[in-house]
Amino acid sequence: MAEARQETRAESATADRETVVSRVIDAPRELVFEAFTHVRHLSQWWGPDGFTTTTRAFEFREGGAWDFVMHAPDGTDYQEWITWTEIAPPERIVLLHGESRDDPNAFESTLAFASQGTATQIVMRTVFPTKQLRDQAVEEYHAIEGGQQTLSNLAAYVTEIAQKEEGR
Template sequence: MLSRAIGAPRELVFEVFTQVRHLSQWWGPAGFTTTTRSFEFRVGGDWDFVMHGPDGTDYQEWITWTEIVPPERIALVHGESRDDPNAFESVLTFEPAGEETRIVMRTVFPTKELRQEAVEKYHAIEGGRQTLDNLAAYVAELTGNETTPKGTQS
């Protein structure tokens, strides 16, 4: 589980997480960029995209939305393609915290081995932290607020 306080109301944080015009500005770990091939934000809809690593490596990615409860919760399946047998499930909650929003990401892998590979080979925990930091920085730009790292892992 990862969490991060974002200095904006949850309606805005939810919007920034659910519209491709925003996602392409902040999605991914530090140094990564994202190219969207297709995007349909609805239950059963898909986001087909490529993440470009700072070393030039391209990573084919696919997300299917399985639950959407604006502005509270999003559930998704994330893999390399629509039928990826190693795809993992994530649930994101957007919790009001005063003038901020606490976003919490919980991810479940199909096996312990796949989780371990994600952590060790792909540095998933650090990458998740960096992605939430990018989200916070992007929202700060939109709102004109400064941001400081407030992520936690448990």
């Protein structure tokens, strides 16, 4: 019981700096998790609607990095860098996401994967260094809508794979 109370205090300490987006996906947890482990998967679904991704380097392991550019529908390129800080297959991924390896404004995202029968609930909890950076991400970059669209793209991608595998 003491652990639960302590976690509640920790969560409330970051509440004004975080966003949470979740979705239930009609695919097995192992498949949803796997969609994060290979660049061939990520390049098919990563990002909000209309965005595409070009990968420069990719190494999925704790301490490994994904160096990539997201291309917006309006032609704007966004340099991105993710460092994987914790990987616990098929339950959890923690990552640090910024514009570059040493970005002082990088934010931490925790992705939790939970089985719900034959489906998977994914919860993406992102904590920004400051409330101002969180507010900027939400207001200027539409982080919540973008996160919802990204999880929707993931859902469409893995649901299609799961259906093909069932048909074999």
